Amino acid sequence: MKISRAEVEHVARLARLALQPEELDAMTGQMDAILGYVDKLNELDTEGIEPTAHAVPMENAFREDAVKPSIGVERAQQNAPETDGSCFKVPKVIE
Amino acid sequence: MDSRYEVVIGLEVHVQLTTKTKIFCGCSKDFGQEPNSQTCPVCLGLPGALPVLNKQVVEYAIKTGLATNHQIAPRSIFARKNYFYPDLPKGYQISQFELPICEHGWLNIETEELGKKKVGITRIHMEEDAGKLIHSDGNSSAVDLNRACTPLLEVVSEPDMRSADEAIAYLKQLHQIVMYLGVCDGNLEEGSFRCDANVSVRLWGQKELGTRAELKNLNSFRFIKQAIEYEVERQIDVIDDGGKVVQETRLFDADAGTTRSMRGKEEAHDYRYFPDPDLVPLVVDHAWVERVRAELPELPEAKLQRYQDELGLTEYDAGVISSERAVAEYFEALVGLHNNAKICANWVMGELSRALNENDIAIADCPVTPDLLAGILNRIADNTISGKIAKKVFEEIWQSGKTADQVIEEKGLKQVTDTGAIEAILDEIIAANQSQFEELKGGKEKLMGFFVGQVMKASKGKANPGMVNQLMQKKLKG
Known part of the structure; x- marks a missing residue:
């Protein structure tokens, strides 16, 4: 097994997904299959190859520090389920 | 302090940068604007929007790194720090994890109790700030994303400090440097310079670190000191009662002067960092680093030494004058025009500071320029006026902007030497x-x-x- 049911449960919780027990079983099976498939990459000999985070041979994409117009409160909130006119409203967060 | 225990403190400081725009988009980052008026698809985390790195942020990171004795990484990358919170629209914060831009720095600090020492700085990395949550009484919280995507440098120290005073000395030193560099406005109350303190205690001679608590909500130097001192006592009490210190985040309560546990965040430390595929690697070559190094201003520590060695100021005077860049620059301009550095220092720290404070004016906007003040000091030196009359002349110049010679002439203030x-x-x-x-x-x-x-x-x-x-x-x- 590449991944345990407990790990899937933990990752689901991190992702804020409430999975039913049968969903959890199904996910564990699927994720195990995916990880097993990806594990094939380990068969490659990568000796002497620099690790890389990106596949594109590109670096240093910058913008200058110049202000561009923002889109405005109304457009920023047009998809929001709930607002108070200026802020997004979300279920109460208690610290 | 309980002499059986050694206190160990490491600090994480978030320095908000004074760029005009956010780190990954062109929205303005002015403080105090209408909520959500400074947002765009990138900082709102809308699907498909792509971040592009603000070059000025990199420039400021290199500057800060060099001023705090870091090595600048020739190659660094950005990572996603994943967690869910309503002030974080994308569900991840773009930060740096492996390969941060600066590593292996240090600062010199000094305290009365423990003397001089070097405090190590593990790293400085660039990241975006989250938005702001406004908690109200009802059943909802409000989210303002103006601050989302604001550029931050996170400066992570080694656990090298051994008292609250050392922690404060380190913070003040760092604060002074970022202000000197002009990369941060230094405002603690507005959150431009935020500090989290990792505090633990261990028996003297014990090698391993004790379990630490992370203190948050520390928005003044005084609170930081109070919070650390309270936390140290609390941990010692826990241990003395046969208990164990729990690793947790604790909020400082300024009204009570205590820290309290922020429960329910124990899972939050599983951030699942991975390289952000939306941002290409950052490559900083030698020429770039050297150009920034050449542009660094003389830093407070160097000025402090030079004022004593070359200008003969006392350590105290040199410390006061070098603590703020604008004051140091005024002083240096003045010394260029009047050769008695001690007198210059006395006037800058005395009459000038008093007048600036009373009128609530920044030294950069002072109506009595170094030129005009030198005019007064030169007339004292050649016995045209006494020190006492000079204060009157200073007041007159402050009001009228005239030169010392004009004021002395018009008001008939010339000293009687007959x-x-x-x-x-x-x-x-x-x-x-x-x-x-x-x-x-x-x-x-x-x-x-x-x-x-x-x-x-x-x-x-x-x-x-x-x-x-x-x-x-x-x-x-x-």
């Missing part, structure tokens, strides 16, 4: 105060001050006090 004129005044005063004069002659030396004072008063402060003294001595002998 021996005859002073002697005439003195004779009158002796005549009017004959009995005191006899007592003075008889050895009651305290009365000397009385006579000098009377002459100064009669001359409206214009008599040269040194000359009055000399003449008085002559009268006593004669």
